Amino acid sequence: MISDNLIRNQINNTLQSTNIEGLGEKFEGKVRDNYRNSNGMVIVTTDRISAFDRVLGTIPFKGQILNQLAAFWFDQTKGIVDNHLIDMPDPNVMVVRECESIPVEMVVRGYITGVTKTSAWYNYSSGVRNFCGNVLPEGLKKDQKFDHPIITPTTKTEKHDRSLSREEIIKEGLVDADLFDRMAEISLKLFDAGTRIAANHGLILADTKYEFGLLDGKIVLIDEIHTPDSSRFWFMDTYQQLFDEGKEQRKLDKEYVRTWLAGKGFLGDGDIPAIPDEVKIEAAKRYMQAYELITGRVFEAVPGNPAGRIISNLKTKGVLM
Ligand SMILES: Nc1ncnc2c1ncn2[C@@H]1O[C@H](COP(=O)(O)OP(=O)(O)OP(=O)(O)O)[C@@H](O)[C@H]1O
Ligand SMILES: [Mg+2]
Known part of the structure; x- marks a missing residue:
């Protein structure tokens, strides 16, 4: 290290x-x-x-x-x-x-979590039971694993991302049904591969997002994939105990900095608090640890x-x- x-x-x-x-x-x-x-x-x-x-x-x-x-x-x-x-x-x-950009980001979630307004947990805990077209059962707890990963697409060209269902995306004409379904199938395969490789190294891929573009009509994966910026990674060995105790997961993603800022009362509006060197160093170490693991x-x-x-x-x- x-x-x-x-x-x-x-x-x-x-x-x-x-x-x-x-x-x-x-x-x-x-x-x-x-x-x-x-x-x-x-x-x-x-x-x-x-x-x-x-x-x-x-x-x-x-x-x-x-x-x-x-x-x-x-x-x-x-x-x-x-x-x-x-x-x-x-x-x-x-x-x-x-690539020609596609105005929809494919968010895939294996677990229900998050603190921001677009997150699955925030919506669920405020009473939402149909999240982007996914019907969610009663009684889920924060950080619980879904029976199978769900897709919760968002728009990408707008200032703040907006979560939508497959049907809304097609109705708004953002992408057509065929393209959406092809992206959905690829996204689930990528998430499955990511989950398996992360698990081999003791990590849970809790959720992530993919961006695709088009090149001569073919779908191409663009931007970044399975990084600590675009994904949540948790440690597998402590997952169950922390979940049972209702405690925060040990994380290897940028949530660390987000949580520090939220602790200072910053949730996106107003002046950004200066991030102290110690927090920058700790964040850098987590990014490195994510890379190495x-x-x-x-x-x-x-x-x-x-x-x-x-x-x-x-x-x-x-x-x-
Ligand atoms: N191969 C590509 N062809 C066309 N556009 C691309 C390609 N790869 C990435 N992009 C676009 O380039 C931009 C990358 O910049 P960046 O990731 O900093 O953007 P951002 O989305 O504003 O930031 P954040 O990821 O923090 O939300 C994105 O808009 C992405 O969609
Ligand atoms: Mg980006």
């Missing part, structure tokens, strides 16, 4: 934003900087952390971890669905196939100034002239 000192020294060297001249037109997401040029698309995963639909600051090595973890999962799941990855010229960068590989942090390194790697690999 990487030392606290190495992480602490990186706090002032995180990748906050990029502006790479000559790489193409830049589109900034909350976490990723995307560049589009005539040869395709380049995605730089920065160290930004987002929660409650806001960017909250940066976490050391987070971009590298997310990018390398997504690459691991793309490789593990390529037999299920094609993905956008072409090349990784730098630990923070992917060269990808640009999931992949079974040692995380090799690349310290120093990522911005300079990225440009140099892009030039060496011929991505940037």
Whole structure:
């Protein structure tokens, strides 16, 4: 495991934003900087952390971890669905196939949990029994496993995600029935693969979301997959006891930072509290632990100034002239 000192020294060297001249037109997401040029698309995963639909600051090595973890999962799941990855010229960068975007995100949940208004547990505990077209039984407890994973799609182009049922999505014309059903089938297969691989490493994949795009009419998995940003991971060995005692699960996802902020009274509106170094270090460690547990590989942090390194790697690999 990487030392606290190495992480602490990186706090002032995180990748906050990029502006790479000559790489193409830049589109900034909350976490990723995307560049589009005539040869395709380049995605730089920065160290930004987002929660409650806001960017909250940066976490050391987070971009590298997310990018390398997504690459691991793309490789593990390529037999299920094609993905956008072409090349990784730098630990923070992917060269990808640009796809026509599909305005729906496929959220898959194996367990009922969450604190935000779009979460399954929040809705269930406020009395909702039909969540995005899924009829939920009485008597569920927080963090309980569903009999089988459910799909709760959300819109993606709007400022705040909106949860919808299959029928509403089709009626609104966001995607047609055939495309939705194909995405649903792929999503459940991906979730099954993710659940099995996570379980081999002592983790529960509680829920996640997938984004797909279209390329010549074919469905392609884009963005990221099974990262601690897009998924909830819990420790398997303590799940049952904590559940029985009604306690919080031990988590390996960005919920740690979300919970810290919620403890400061921040739920998405108003000024963002400054995240102390100790919280950043702990968050970085959880991201690293997630990488190592999931992949079974040692995380090799690349310290120093990522911005300079990225440009140099892009030039060496011929991505940037
Ligand atoms: N291969 C691809 N083709 C087209 N668009 C893509 C592709 N891969 C990712 N994208 C899009 O690029 C953006 C990635 O940026 P990012 O993940 O930071 O966005 P965000 O959704 O605003 O943030 P968050 O993930 O925190 O909600 C997303 O809008 C995603 O849909
Ligand atoms: Mg995203």
